[in-house]
Amino acid sequence: MPQPDTQAPLTIGALARATGASQRSIRHYDAHGLLASTRAGNGYRSFAPLAVTQVRQIQKLISTGLNLAEIRSFPDCMLLVNDARSCPEATQIQRDRLAAIERQIQDLERRRTQLRAMLAQSAEPAAGVRSAP
Numbered sequence: 001m002p003q004p005d006t007q008a009p010l011t012i013g014a015l016a017r018a019t020g021a022s023q024r025s026i027r028h029y030d031a032h033g034l035l036a037s038t039r040a041g042n043g044y045r046s047f048a049p050l051a052v053t054q055v056r057q058i059q060k061l062i063s064t065g066l067n068l069a070e071i072r073s074f075p076d077c078m079l080l081v082n083d084a085r086s087c088p089e090a091t092q093i094q095r096d097r098l099a100a101i102e103r104q105i106q107d108l109e110r111r112r113t114q115l116r117a118m119l120a121q122s123a124e125p126a127a128g129v130r131s132a133p
Contacts, residue, residue, distance in 0.1 A: 009038075009046040019055040029058055032068045065097055 016023045029035045030045065035054055037045040061071050074090045 007049060009040075009048060010051060012037075012045045012047070015047050015051055015055065018052045019059070021055050021059060026055060029055065029068070033072055034058055034068065064094075065101060066093070070097070 010018070012023050012026055015021070015026055019026075021029075026035065026047075027045075030037050035047065035051055035058075037047050037051075040046045058071060061074075062068075070093050073093065
């Protein structure tokens, strides 16, 4: 059985199948300058095989809570190498995101404590009021 040409351009459908990303997401990444596409003679988008790695990296970074503007500010090494480690230029953005997540966790824990206290108070009989037998 012949092997597929790994250097042939990919259609958006082929890129979606290879990465698990939706075609809509791929168009969105392309529109935000995270991918480079060309237009085939029929007007359809065409992507270089490297786009598979780029889309996977973008998805991985998004899953950590980074937005497209932050990802776009990363150097190419973050998008061109599969499972790339953090580049020095990206480290501060990642630290800032982690700090924001930790603040959110602290706020949620504070809210949980307050709700638990409110529920505990509502479960206790009011002082001086007898419950029915």
